[in-house]
Structure formats: structure tokens, C-alpha cells
Amino acid sequence: MIPTITAFEQSPDRGRGLARDMRVRWALEEAGQTYAVRLVSFKEMKEPAHRALHPFGQIPTYEEGDLALFESGAIVLHIAEGHPGLLPDDANARARAITWMFAALNTVEPPILDRGIAMMLEHDKAWFQERLPLLEGRVRVRLGELSRRLGAADWLDDAFSAGDLLMVTVLRRLSGSTLLDEYPNLAAYVARGEARPAYQRAFADHLSVFRGSQPPRETNST
Amino acid sequence: MIPTITAFEQSPDRGRGLARDMRVRWALEEAGQTYAVRLVSFKEMKEPAHRALHPFGQIPTYEEGDLALFESGAIVLHIAEGHPGLLPDDANARARAITWMFAALNTVEPPILDRGIAMMLEHDKAWFQERLPLLEGRVRVRLGELSRRLGAADWLDDAFSAGDLLMVTVLRRLSGSTLLDEYPNLAAYVARGEARPAYQRAFADHLSVFRGSQPPRETNST
Numbered sequence: 001m002i003p004t005i006t007a008f009e010q011s012p013d014r015g016r017g018l019a020r021d022m023r024v025r026w027a028l029e030e031a032g033q034t035y036a037v038r039l040v041s042f043k044e045m046k047e048p049a050h051r052a053l054h055p056f057g058q059i060p061t062y063e064e065g066d067l068a069l070f071e072s073g074a075i076v077l078h079i080a081e082g083h084p085g086l087l088p089d090d091a092n093a094r095a096r097a098i099t100w101m102f103a104a105l106n107t108v109e110p111p112i113l114d115r116g117i118a119m120m121l122e123h124d125k126a127w128f129q130e131r132l133p134l135l136e137g138r139v140r141v142r143l144g145e146l147s148r149r150l151g152a153a154d155w156l157d158d159a160f161s162a163g164d165l166l167m168v169t170v171l172r173r174l175s176g177s178t179l180l181d182e183y184p185n186l187a188a189y190v191a192r193g194e195a196r197p198a199y200q201r202a203f204a205d206h207l208s209v210f211r212g213s214q215p216p217r218e219t220n221s222t
Numbered sequence: 223m224i225p226t227i228t229a230f231e232q233s234p235d236r237g238r239g240l241a242r243d244m245r246v247r248w249a250l251e252e253a254g255q256t257y258a259v260r261l262v263s264f265k266e267m268k269e270p271a272h273r274a275l276h277p278f279g280q281i282p283t284y285e286e287g288d289l290a291l292f293e294s295g296a297i298v299l300h301i302a303e304g305h306p307g308l309l310p311d312d313a314n315a316r317a318r319a320i321t322w323m324f325a326a327l328n329t330v331e332p333p334i335l336d337r338g339i340a341m342m343l344e345h346d347k348a349w350f351q352e353r354l355p356l357l358e359g360r361v362r363v364r365l366g367e368l369s370r371r372l373g374a375a376d377w378l379d380d381a382f383s384a385g386d387l388l389m390v391t392v393l394r395r396l397s398g399s400t401l402l403d404e405y406p407n408l409a410a411y412v413a414r415g416e417a418r419p420a421y422q423r424a425f426a427d428h429l430s431v432f433r434g435s436q437p438p439r440e441t442n443s444t
Contacts, residue, residue, distance in 0.1 A: 074321035105328045106328060106331070127347070
């Protein structure tokens with residue numbers, strides 16, 4: 001059964017691939033899973049039909065037969081549990097990979113997202129310039145800790161896992177700033193993720209939505 | 223094998239049970255799992271020995287034989303996977319419960335935590351009073367959406383799950399404000415969680431650390 005995910009009809013970041021459907025597209029490509037995409041407009045996302053799938057009116061969602069999921073982290077975990085390649089077989093290594101999934105979303109992403117929200121919604125406020133160094137300081141604390149843990153390794157815990165997949169997409173939210181460049185091993189880590197063939201395929205499909213003159217409303221990928 | 227978790231030696235919230243060890247204690251109590259607690263000071267948390275367990279220098283951690291985990295969400299999921307009572311048996315219902323775990327930590331907690339961080343770290347800044355309504359507005363968006371989804375149900379998806387456990391602990395971070403009272407079904411949902419015997423036992427153990435005149439540095443619970 002081919003699952004259907006939802007993605008933005010229009011790119012909020014001019015096609016840089018920061019929207020959360022990229023996480024799910026990438027996971028599906030790593031898993032070799034064909035999928036369909038249903039595009040939704042910003043207006044449709046907040047309407048009852050979409051909210052029945054996603055109570056918070058966001059993308060992505062994931063539908064597969066009777067199953068409907070939301071939250072990119074949960075969808076990536078669901079895909080990882082059903083296909084080889086995203087979680088180690090060893091039980092302890094698997095639990096550690098899942099730890100990195102939560103660390104990406106609950107420890108590293110929040111200060112990065114805070115900075116992004118301020119850039120987007122508070123840049124015209126009187127406090128913005130004075131507050132930005134506070135926000136960037138909080139991001140640097142997490143990047144420094146992550147950089148020390150990663151060290152010279154390729155991935156966070158031995159082989160590439162869904163934990164790396166989520167962490168790379170979280171760190172990519174800093175693209176456009178120079179913060180990541182202060183931590184060369186993290187910048188190389190993100191580049192390593194982006195170089196994976198599955199990432200490349202996912203990004204191309206994500207981008208084609210915004211590049212196409214008349215993007216189809218529903219398409220199959222992979 | 224009895225797992226060992228870490229918790230704060232001193233309460234940062236005067237014993238209200240908002241520290242993240244409560245999530246793990248509660249899950250262990252729901253699972254009927256005996257556990258040991260190692261208390262760490264704020265200073266020890268940032269030292270290399272603790273950072274080897276938790277790269278971000280926080281609590282809780284979870285050690286069980288060769289396995290060492292951090293991130294409360296990942297630890298709760300690990301406990302839920304190993305014991306009955308926190309995840310449904312049905313595969314689709316299990317995936318939905320995990321979706322609520324991620325929703326609690328990646329969608330509902332961030333705006334609540336932002337408000338908490340501002341209250342704690344920016345209350346003396348010139349912008350604080352003007353910015354607070356923005357922050358509370360963002361919290362209300364999520365609470366409104368969650369309230370509409372919960373409706374008149376007891377739990378987010380049929381039976382109590384690890385998704386409810388995390389969501390209740392996230393919403394409890396609003397204790398001390400009146401925001402939650404604006405959504406009576408959410409306030410009742412939190413009260414329902416707090417009334418569970420496993421929560422009560424976890425909270426009592428959590429509180430005893432700060433109430434005891436000479437709290438032991440390592441204790442067994444349950």
C-alpha cells in the first residue's frame with residue numbers, strides 16, 4: 001500500500017527544503033518506499049478536513065490505509081520501524097538512535113526555531129536587535145554541545161540513522177545564517193547528510209513542487 | 223535489572239514536579255518497574271562524567287546494564303516498549319500514541335517553554351511586558367487546538383498512553399498561570415493524569431528528595 005503524505009502547495013522558504021515534509025520524504029527515500037503527495041494550501045491547512053488529520057493544522061501528515069499520523073518525528077519513526085536502513089537491529093543501538101531523534105526535536109530544534117520565529121515575526125519590534133544575541137547564544141550552547149559529542153565521527157551513533165536524519169534537518173534550519181559555520185564538524189555533518197542519494201531525491205521532489213509551472217495537486221514519487 | 227535514572231539534587235521549581243525526571247518516574251510507576259535514582263547537582267550536570275551520559279548536561283538520564291539513554295521522551299518510549307500499560311497493542315493505535323508523544327514535545331511544549339524561559343530569563347528586560355502577550359497568544363493557539371481535539375474524551379486517543387503521560391507533564395508547565403483554566407477540558411485532563419496512582423507515587427518520590435532533611439544521594443523507588 002502506497003502511503004500519502006501532505007506538503008505545502010507553496011514554499012514558505014523559497015524552496016530551501018526547510019519544511020517538515022522534507023524529513024518524511026527523506027525517510028521514505030532511505031526506506032525505498034514509493035509514496036504519493038497531496039499538496040495543501042496555507043488556507044486548506046487550517047480547515048476542518050485537514051484538521052481531522054492534523055489537529056494543529058500543519059504539514060506533513062501520513063495516511064496509509066486505516067492509519068493516519070501527523071508529527072514529522074512520529075512519521076519518521078513509523079517509517080523507520082517498518083523498513084530497514086533507518087534504525088539499527090541491535091536493541092541498545094536502536095534505543096540510542098531514537099534518543100537522538102528526540103534530542104533533535106526537543107533539545108536542539110527549540111532554540112533554533114525560536115531564533116527563526118523571532119527573525120520572521122519580531123524583526124520589526126523595538127527589542128529585536130537587542131534580543132537576537134540572547135537567542136543566538138542559546139543556539140550556540142546547543143551547537144557547541146552537539147559538536148563536542150559528534151567530534152570526528154560521521155554520524156551521532158556509529159551508522160547513519162533516523163536520529164541523524166532528523167538532526168540534519170534541524171540544523172539545516174540555520175541555513176542563511178553563519179552560526180553553523182562556527183562548528184566545522186557540524187557543517188560537514190549536514191553536508192554529509194545532504195549528499196546522501198536519498199536526500200538528493202527527496203530534495204529534488206520537494207523542489208519540483210515549487211519549480212513546476214503547474215504542479216500537479218497529487219503526485220507519486222520514488 | 224533495576225534501571226538508574228538521574229534527577230536534580232535541588233528542585234528548580236520548589237517541588238512542583240515540573241522537572242523532566244517526573245516523566246520518567248511516572249512512566250516507570252505505570253510500568254510497575256522498580257528503579258534507582260542518582261541525584262546530581264547543577265554543577266555536576268555540566269561536568270564531563272555526566273556529559274558522557276547526557277551530551278547536553280541535563281537530567282534525566284537512564285542507565286540499564288550496557289544501555290545509557292537521555293531525553294525524557296526517548297526514555298519514556300523505551301520504558302513503554304518494554305512493559306505493558308503505556309502503548310496499545312494494536313499497531314495503528316500504537317503509532318497514534320507515539321504521534322501524541324512527539325506532538326507533546328515538538329508542537330505543544332515549545333511555545334509553553336518559550337513563555338517559561340521569558341518569565342525566568344527575560345523578566346527584567348525592557349521588552350518583557352510588551353512581549354508577554356505575544357508569547358501567551360502562541361500558547362493559546364496550541365491549547366485551543368488541543369482542546370478542540372480532546373473534546374469530551376478522557377484521553378487523546380481512547381485509552382491512556384505514553385502520549386497522554388507526556389502531554390500532561392507538558393501542560394503542567396503552565397501551573398502558576400491561569401492559561402490552562404481558560405480551557406476547562408484541558409484542566410480536567412491534567413487533573414485526570416495527576417489523579418492516577420502511578421502519578422501520585424512518582425510525585426511523592428520526586429517531592430521527598432526536596433522535603434527530606436538529608437536526602438540520600440542514591441535511592442530505590444517503587
